[in-house]
Amino acid sequence: MPMKLGFDEMQATPEQVREHYEGYGRWLNQQPPDVMSSRREEAEMIFRRVGITFAVYGAKDEGGSGTERLIPFDLVPRVIPAHEWSEMEQGLRQRVTALNRFIHDVYHGQDILKAGVVPAEQVLQNAQFRPEMMDVDVPCNMYSHLSGVDIVRAANGDGSGSYYVLEDNLRVPSGVSYMLENRKMMMRLFPELFSQHRVAPVAHYPDLLLETLRAVAPAAVNEPTVVVLTPGMYNSAYFEHAFLAQQMGVELVEGKDLFVKDNFVYMRTTQGPKRVDVIYRRVDDDFLDPTAFRKDSTLGCAGLLAAYRAGNVTLSNAIGTGIADDKSIYPYVPKMIEFYLGEKPILNNVPTYQCRDPADLQYVLAHLHELVVKEVHGAGGYGMLVGPAASTQEIDDFRRALEANPQGYIAQPTLSLSTCPTFVESGVAPRHIDLRPFVLSGKTVQMVPGGLTRVALKQGSLVVNSSQGGGTKDTWVLEAEEVN
Numbered sequence: 001m002p003m004k005l006g007f008d009e010m011q012a013t014p015e016q017v018r019e020h021y022e023g024y025g026r027w028l029n030q031q032p033p034d035v036m037s038s039r040r041e042e043a044e045m046i047f048r049r050v051g052i053t054f055a056v057y058g059a060k061d062e063g064g065s066g067t068e069r070l071i072p073f074d075l076v077p078r079v080i081p082a083h084e085w086s087e088m089e090q091g092l093r094q095r096v097t098a099l100n101r102f103i104h105d106v107y108h109g110q111d112i113l114k115a116g117v118v119p120a121e122q123v124l125q126n127a128q129f130r131p132e133m134m135d136v137d138v139p140c141n142m143y144s145h146l147s148g149v150d151i152v153r154a155a156n157g158d159g160s161g162s163y164y165v166l167e168d169n170l171r172v173p174s175g176v177s178y179m180l181e182n183r184k185m186m187m188r189l190f191p192e193l194f195s196q197h198r199v200a201p202v203a204h205y206p207d208l209l210l211e212t213l214r215a216v217a218p219a220a221v222n223e224p225t226v227v228v229l230t231p232g233m234y235n236s237a238y239f240e241h242a243f244l245a246q247q248m249g250v251e252l253v254e255g256k257d258l259f260v261k262d263n264f265v266y267m268r269t270t271q272g273p274k275r276v277d278v279i280y281r282r283v284d285d286d287f288l289d290p291t292a293f294r295k296d297s298t299l300g301c302a303g304l305l306a307a308y309r310a311g312n313v314t315l316s317n318a319i320g321t322g323i324a325d326d327k328s329i330y331p332y333v334p335k336m337i338e339f340y341l342g343e344k345p346i347l348n349n350v351p352t353y354q355c356r357d358p359a360d361l362q363y364v365l366a367h368l369h370e371l372v373v374k375e376v377h378g379a380g381g382y383g384m385l386v387g388p389a390a391s392t393q394e395i396d397d398f399r400r401a402l403e404a405n406p407q408g409y410i411a412q413p414t415l416s417l418s419t420c421p422t423f424v425e426s427g428v429a430p431r432h433i434d435l436r437p438f439v440l441s442g443k444t445v446q447m448v449p450g451g452l453t454r455v456a457l458k459q460g461s462l463v464v465n466s467s468q469g470g471g472t473k474d475t476w477v478l479e480a481e482e483v484n
Contacts, residue, residue, distance in 0.1 A: 020080075
């Protein structure tokens, strides 16, 4: 069914371009379609040459064998004015600070559970809760050193748009490499645009990431050794693991490259063992240590949990961080902000039905055709029903799943996500987008201005995930309001 377009990031009306897009709009109108097409082909060729791909589990290419695909890159940037970014940044700092306070609390005093603000059973019986982390102190009391917060904008009735947090990604959020590569590509293809617009830089992100990781090293270490731990080249985000290690100037390691001795972690090198102080891990909790979690894991390092609990190595992000990005916990984040910070949320949640609640479940079952239903542990656009776009069979299947396991799902209204002009086969046309800014938490909370804008390339689609065929855009935050 056709989707109502709602808020357009560039066009205030079909005839009027929003003020912060005016300069870019004039430039775009002067570009011949064949020039834009050739630029897109050039971008695709460069991305392929560099190896910027995203592996999709279960996907097949036309030959039936491949699992890697190029994430489509769109030439039209998403532009955010300075005042909007300033408020969003304040909201992100507030939210991630409260989430880190929550994680520390549930593994220590559990004050928020005792106060009844968050139901204890939703934390203590959650698969993401790690009892092994109880009373473990971590540097700076920071658990999610790198957080990716997904933000959408929906239309208000008066023609304006409001930002909402769609979900929090606090375990091993990915996508930052595409944010950086998209900017490099835009500067290469359209250098004149960056002389005409004051676009805030993002290239220093790897420096900020390394600074954050070094800041949370064990207290006794003066010159910490940082490594990036990857599951290996067959992981969907392997390009990003290798990219960030290279950009930070640190070693990219796999579990087999590490060993633990006397509760310290070492990596094997050609010069002999070298102690490791901080592990930026892109391996899920379950696979980190076969002696503590999944015994069949070959991706982690035996003894890692003991070294971590002894305070001899920092894991980024911390074990057990997933308790705060589980979708069943998401509805309580506004209450966390009030509980820990004594403040009202700057960024609002999307209204959410918790299917574990009988009244909510009854409503959801009666309105499946108009809601988005998500698995609480789901990610990447999998395990999800978009009611307005679903077939009768898909709705019936989800109805049975909900009735069998209501606590495994939440539901939300189908927001008409904002659209941004996108260069598609038919020319420039609106497509739905979201935004994932990346928040770094060490001794301080900081971020680069912008993030990864994901775009649903299929007309009317609301699913922006790369694993579901979505693309990405460069995100411009203007350093000052531009007068055109």
